[in-house]
Amino acid sequence: MTDCSICIVEPDEIEREILEGILAEEGKIKFYKASKELLADLSTVSPALIIMEKQFGEENGYDVCRTIKEDYSQCDTSVLFLTSVVSVDERLKGLEAGADDYLTKPYDVIEFATKMQAARNRITKKAGLRAQLNLASNTAMQAMSAQSEMGSVLQSVRAMNEANDFDSVCDGLFVALRDYGLKCTVFFNQMGEDIFMPTPGRQATPIEQEIINMVRDKERVWQREKRACFNFPYSSLLVLNMPDDEDRAGRLRDSLCLVMEAYDVRINNLNQQKELMDAQKWQSSVKEISQLLNVASNQLQGSIGQSHQTLKKLVDELFELLPRLGLEEDQEEGIHRIVDDAFAKLSKELEQTETTRAVFGKVLAKLNKM
Structure with missing residues (x-):
């Protein structure tokens, strides 16, 4: 069987020669006289096909087959039994032991070739199924x-x-x-x-x-x-x-x-x-500052107007009082001069305050725009 090793358990030398002649074109073949020799090799080799008698000496081929299938499952090998009589009971025993097929004696070359081709097909199909299973498993x-x-x-x-x-x-x-x-x-x-x-x-x-x-x-x-x-x-x-x-x-x-x-x-x-949160906080702070500046500006404007009125009233009352004081002309002129200078200074200071209020107005306008 091309690219497949075949292990045959056959104690009879003549039978081995017959099988070797029939399987000459099937690739690598190895013969064993007893099952223990085969089982010893199965720990290191994995033959595609094992052929054995269903009974050789004191050994029961079915037990050996069962051992191969259970203890050496990694081999994944097919087992064919050699026998001269194949009854229904024998087939059932083979099935239960895990065998794949029987080869009957005396060997018919055509039947043998057919059986080997069937074994070859099973091996190929099994390999394909295993590959599909591995692919499905990996995909899963x-x-x-x-x-x-x-x-x-x-x-x-x-x-x-x-x-x-x-x-x-x-x-x-x-x-x-x-x-x-x-x-x-x-x-x-x-x-x-x-x-x-x-x-x-x-x-x-x-x-x-x-x-x-x-x-x-x-x-x-x-x-x-x-x-x-x-x-x-x-x-x-x-x-x-x-x-x-x-x-x-x-x-x-x-x-x-x-x-x-x-x-x-x-x-x-x-x-x-x-x-956005920082911008909202900044906007809230600007709004609060604008409100405070607006209040301060209004208070400043009111203070300026009140100061103008108070100063004008003070000067008017003073000028009305001067003629009744009986002062000399030069004395009245001196008082007028002092009052005029003080009024001029206060007016200048009020103008500066008005300028400050105007600055407040500009700052408020910019803050409101922002």
Whole structure:
């Protein structure tokens, strides 16, 4: 059987010569006189086909077949029995022991060839089925892994969307990184300040920070061997232990891109919210200052008007009083001169106060416009 080794347990030398002649074109063949020799070899070789008598000496071929199928299942071999009589009971015994077929004596060359071709077909089909099973198993495992990884992505994105501060957003990102078993350092900008935060249980080294800074303006996914950096407008993620398995590494790259895109959007949102809150506080402060300045300006304007009236009344009363004081003309002139000088000075000071009030007005106008 081409590319298939055949092991034959046959104590009779003449029978061995007959079988060797019939199977001369079938590839590598090895003969054993007893089953213990065959079983000793099965720990290191895996023949595609084993041929044996159903009874040789004191050994029962069915028991040997059962041992092969149970204790040496890794061989995944087919067993054919040699016999001169095959009854229904014999076939049932062979079936229960795990045998695949019978070869009857005396050997008919055509039957033998047919049986060997059937064995060859079973071996080929079994190999194909095994390959399909392995492919299906691997596909199922990949699907389960992908489903598990996508579950981590959804859980992480949900946690980040529910977060109201930068630390909580990072905790949401670390949910996925923890499930993936990754050692990472995440970079983000918080209100103009660059932050480097490692996954829990480790510290971000200066070299990690330098690598992130050096590759942030490169491609979206930058990778060198096990190191990979995922770059987004407001954040980056440096992974230190990407898996060697390219299939899993590919799935992780896709998953981490999804997680980091959600993370980047949330970081930007928090920065905008913080800026808006600061702007609202600043606007409230400006409004309060405007109100205080307006009150002060009105009070100043009222004070200026009141001072003008009081000063004018004082001067009028003084000038009415002077003629009744019986003063000399030069004395009245002196008092007039003193009062006029004082009035001029006070008027000048009031004009300066009026200028100050005008400045208040300009400041108020600008504040209101802002």
